[in-house]
Amino acid sequence: MPEVISESAISLTVPADTSMMLVIRLTTAGVLARARLTVDAIDDMKMAVEEACTLMISQQCPPAGLCVEFFRREDGLDIHVHSRAEQPCLCGMDRAELDVVRAILGSLADDAQIDYSEGKIRNILLTKKLKP
Amino acid sequence: MRNAAQRPSIDAEGLLREYATTGNTAIRDRVVEAYLYIASIIARRFSGRGVDYDDLYQVASLSLFKSIERFDPDRGVKFASFVTPTMVGEVKNYFRDRSRLIRLPRRGGELVRAVEAARDALQVELQRQPTAEELADRAGVPLEDVLEALEMRGAISPVSLDTLPSEDDENAPLSAFLGQEDRGFADFEKNDMLRRAIDQLDERQREVIRLRFFEGKGQREVAQHIGVSQMTVSRVERQALASLREALTEGEKEA
Numbered sequence: 001m002p003e004v005i006s007e008s009a010i011s012l013t014v015p016a017d018t019s020m021m022l023v024i025r026l027t028t029a030g031v032l033a034r035a036r037l038t039v040d041a042i043d044d045m046k047m048a049v050e051e052a053c054t055l056m057i058s059q060q061c062p063p064a065g066l067c068v069e070f071f072r073r074e075d076g077l078d079i080h081v082h083s084r085a086e087q088p089c090l091c092g093m094d095r096a097e098l099d100v101v102r103a104i105l106g107s108l109a110d111d112a113q114i115d116y117s118e119g120k121i122r123n124i125l126l127t128k129k130l131k132p
Numbered sequence: 133m134r135n136a137a138q139r140p141s142i143d144a145e146g147l148l149r150e151y152a153t154t155g156n157t158a159i160r161d162r163v164v165e166a167y168l169y170i171a172s173i174i175a176r177r178f179s180g181r182g183v184d185y186d187d188l189y190q191v192a193s194l195s196l197f198k199s200i201e202r203f204d205p206d207r208g209v210k211f212a213s214f215v216t217p218t219m220v221g222e223v224k225n226y227f228r229d230r231s232r233l234i235r236l237p238r239r240g241g242e243l244v245r246a247v248e249a250a251r252d253a254l255q256v257e258l259q260r261q262p263t264a265e266e267l268a269d270r271a272g273v274p275l276e277d278v279l280e281a282l283e284m285r286g287a288i289s290p291v292s293l294d295t296l297p298s299e300d301d302e303n304a305p306l307s308a309f310l311g312q313e314d315r316g317f318a319d320f321e322k323n324d325m326l327r328r329a330i331d332q333l334d335e336r337q338r339e340v341i342r343l344r345f346f347e348g349k350g351q352r353e354v355a356q357h358i359g360v361s362q363m364t365v366s367r368v369e370r371q372a373l374a375s376l377r378e379a380l381t382e383g384e385k386e387a
Contacts, residue, residue, distance in 0.1 A: 018180075022283070029264070029279040038261035039251065039282060047224070051177060100173045100216060107217030108224075 010070040013084060016057050021050055024068055028079070031070045035077055035130055045079070045128055048108035052081040052124040055101055055114075059121065060092025075132070076110070081124040088120040142166050144211040148203055160200055164193075167215055171196055174219050183230065188223055195222035246271045247281040329379035337372035340365055 012027050014020040028049045032042045049068060056066055065084030070077060083089060091098070098116065105112030111127040144163050151159040171192035179185040199215045250270035254262035264282070268275045330338060336358075343354045344365075351369070355362040 026279060026283060029283065030276075033264035033275060033279060036263045036265060038263055039267060040261045042264060042279075043228075043282065044224070054177070096169075097173050100170055101177065103213070103216035104174060104177065104220050107220040 008072050012068045012070075014066055014068070016053075016063050016066045016083075018054070018057065020066070021053065024053055024066075025050055027068070028070075032077070032128070035072065035128075037128065037130070041128065044108045045126070048105050048112070048126050049079055049081065051101070051105060051108070052079075052112075052126060055093075055124065056081060056083060056121065058093075059089055061089040063089050076127055076129045079109075079126040079128070081126070082122065088122045090119055091116065091121050092119070145205045148200060148211060149205040151200070152205070163200055163211070164196055167196055167212070168193060170212070170216055171219060174216075174223060178223055178227075181227070183227065188226070191222050191226045192219045195219045198222075243273065243277055244281045244284055246273065247278055325380055326376070329376050332379055333372050333375055337368055337375070340368045341372050341376075344369060 010027075010031055012024065014023060025046045028046050029042050032045055037045070053066055053068065056063060063083035063085050067080070067082050067084050069080045071080070093101075098114065102112055102114050105114075105124070105126060109126040110129045111125075113125045115122040115125070142162060144166065147159050147163050150156070151163070171189055174192045175185050175188035178188050195218055196215060199211075199218045202218075203211055203214055205211075247267055250267050251262060254266055254270055258266075262270070264275060264278050268278045271278065273281075330341060333341065339358060340354060343349045343357060344351070349357070351362050351365045355365045358365075
């Protein structure tokens, strides 16, 4: 997760529950629309963020809350998804499946990185490039 | 970081190179079996959003076959890296196509239609996908409504054909109201073909056919009616039926 919260960052904190997906999707759509992304790109990124959140929720020991943070950069947008708790929980997912999920996220966003170590997901970073 | 799992212990690229040369489907099947687990993971991850696991598994699996046919081993890309985005793309398209087939509830339906119409028009004009702001401008609605409409498109479920239109119609599900092909057209065509085939017969054959099959007379009666032996009627009838059969078979082939 990002160390320094930028002033332009948008941060959404929600209970880790699938019923929150609509809120997350609509917020994502709103942020991306402000960044003037096309509707297809918005659709893809909504799916990517939802998938990242689903991954966090479906862990062996799911967190109580989720943070979704949006950071605008000069040439793109970073979206971080991580647990609200300070200590990440145990993922419990088969490594091969995690790799496929990473590939799924990567095919929806321009880049996807899962910060995974010691069997725990610390952060998921989705990047969308913006045209100048 | 973006490569898919390397779970299979087979040399997919080598096998697919061999398959491209030999066309041996047994080799293709080995690759399919080794990579079906990706279809299963994708289907599992995307299910629960209004589409069943089985449908998604089928879409993703079919896409695996397509990927195998399209994959070029000489491009230096790993098959696993190629197949996952392809499957995700197919699943995405499935979601999109499916949402366009769905009958929308009246509330929101007009908004979605307006946004979809604006989207189609702008796509042609701009030669690219429009942004949400451009859509809002064109459709004359606030940006929030556009985002809501885009969300609504995928969030609703199709109406089952087994749905009862009202609680009173217990025995009449929606499927009972579907139209079906009118058999009358086919019958009309057949009758027309038969009439034209009969016109091709000679006068005696036409008379025998008319009396035998349109007036329902027996061979003996027909023989008495036209003043010939029953054996002659039988022979004429046989020839006439053979001619008709031939003419109708030709007619069906042309149709």
